[in-house]
Amino acid sequence: xxxxxxxxxxxxxxxxxxxxxxxxxxxxxxxxxxxxxxxxxxxxxxxxxxxxxxxxxxxxxxxxxxxxxxxxxxxxxxxxxxxxxxxxxxxxxxxxxxxxxxxxxxxxxxxxxxxxxxxxxxxxxxxxxxxxxxxxxxxxxxxxxxxxxxxxxxxxxxxxxxxxxxxxxxxxxxxxxxxxxxxxxxxxxxxxxxxxxxxxxxxxxxxxxxxxxxxxxxxxxxxxxxxxxxxxxxxxxxxxxxx
Amino acid sequence: xxxxxxxxxxxxxxxxxxxxxxxxxxxxxxxxxxxxxxxxxxxxxxxxxxxxxxxxxxxxxxxxxxxxxxxxxxxxxxxxxxxxxxxxxxxxxxxxxxxxxxxxxxxxxxxxxxxxxxxxxxxxxxxxxxxxxxxxxxxxxxxxxxxxxxxxxxxxxxxxxxxxxxxxxxxxxxxxxxxxxxxxxxxxxxxxxxxxxxxxxxxxxxxxxxxxxxxxxxxxxxxxxxxxxxxxxxxxxxxxxxx
Numbered sequence: 001x002x003x004x005x006x007x008x009x010x011x012x013x014x015x016x017x018x019x020x021x022x023x024x025x026x027x028x029x030x031x032x033x034x035x036x037x038x039x040x041x042x043x044x045x046x047x048x049x050x051x052x053x054x055x056x057x058x059x060x061x062x063x064x065x066x067x068x069x070x071x072x073x074x075x076x077x078x079x080x081x082x083x084x085x086x087x088x089x090x091x092x093x094x095x096x097x098x099x100x101x102x103x104x105x106x107x108x109x110x111x112x113x114x115x116x117x118x119x120x121x122x123x124x125x126x127x128x129x130x131x132x133x134x135x136x137x138x139x140x141x142x143x144x145x146x147x148x149x150x151x152x153x154x155x156x157x158x159x160x161x162x163x164x165x166x167x168x169x170x171x172x173x174x175x176x177x178x179x180x181x182x183x184x185x186x187x188x189x190x191x192x193x194x195x196x197x198x199x200x201x202x203x204x205x206x207x208x209x210x211x212x213x214x215x216x217x218x219x220x221x222x223x224x225x226x227x228x229x230x231x232x233x234x235x236x237x238x239x240x241x242x243x
Numbered sequence: 244x245x246x247x248x249x250x251x252x253x254x255x256x257x258x259x260x261x262x263x264x265x266x267x268x269x270x271x272x273x274x275x276x277x278x279x280x281x282x283x284x285x286x287x288x289x290x291x292x293x294x295x296x297x298x299x300x301x302x303x304x305x306x307x308x309x310x311x312x313x314x315x316x317x318x319x320x321x322x323x324x325x326x327x328x329x330x331x332x333x334x335x336x337x338x339x340x341x342x343x344x345x346x347x348x349x350x351x352x353x354x355x356x357x358x359x360x361x362x363x364x365x366x367x368x369x370x371x372x373x374x375x376x377x378x379x380x381x382x383x384x385x386x387x388x389x390x391x392x393x394x395x396x397x398x399x400x401x402x403x404x405x406x407x408x409x410x411x412x413x414x415x416x417x418x419x420x421x422x423x424x425x426x427x428x429x430x431x432x433x434x435x436x437x438x439x440x441x442x443x444x445x446x447x448x449x450x451x452x453x454x455x456x457x458x459x460x461x462x463x464x465x466x467x468x469x470x471x472x473x474x475x476x477x478x479x480x481x482x483x484x485x486x
Contacts, residue, residue, distance in 0.1 A: 012258070014261050015257060148419075152423065154422060157419070175394060177395040180400055187426050200417070
């Protein structure tokens, strides 16, 4: 029996260069809202999601027949099929559809860890599936909080803390960032919505009328899907989709 | 009466470039052990401390008659008068002496915020003096955790959370990193040593036989000094020194 693999937390996209991402299975976390929306779109049947960094690139995919989703500064960009609200995708029938997706933080974080050993997307809505995947891999894990522009945020850190708390014992907690995330999760567990409501990003979303998105993003295990990133494309590693 | 000034937390030196440091009074925090040692050296009478980045530069100051302190990888570097242990300085008579000081994290963080509106050094050992200074300034505050080589650490985050918790109400908590630090502090308050003992840096120090340094660094208000950084030199802004 080998030693338990290590688990670490990267608290914001700006810190990704301080890790040797090649050594890890990277879990990209953007609870509000990109990774939550990836899960919903896959659960609604999307056959692939292409995260792209620019609006221009997203439009180019649109001209090739892809559905397009574009968000900047938390708002839907006019001229695209979708923004970045999980509820928009929940209402859509995406069976067999391909989707190009650009967001402020989540797609940027995916790009930044593209050279990791494996790359998946995590959110509360697919948490148990993610935990099972990480246990099966039994490789070093880097939980990558996308954050808000270069800054740390509560909701991604909270989720990283939840994952670390569930995997403690099976994985070796290897750094203080992970202990800090676990402390936040353990303190917030019974008051998750309280903590989220005090977050700066929540204020931004609230000001834009997105309370329902926030509430939705905090539900656990709604969608048994696992967005898996390979060759620039997210596919569902579980090969099944049903809402 | 103006609005309360903002208070933010930078969780590690690697994130300093994501802040406009010119807008803030910056508090550099390196609890284990640089900013703790700065306070002790000033309390023991040091008239100035010059933080330098290289061993070579430190030696150059030594040839000019300065006392020298040098630490790398938590250990004293041979050939210098001191390492980075607060207890070494506590035992020394430094009245009127000038000290050149190089460390892995703390001096690097000071250099990185040199263009801030004001720069001071904070630690548990001078916490109340620091709080009074920040209240008197009534300017935006950036609490800069030095961290451990680009990575977040528990002890600096804990201290940032303590400062933010004491200033809440008088300052406006402006970001999620601050909320996370406050959550850690509030959860750890009664178990501070427990949390420190689970930190990665503590393990490093412990392995090197430095338990006494850790215990010492967690005591509050031992030294009524305020290391103030200007033109590359730290002086005691309180103009008094007595142990």
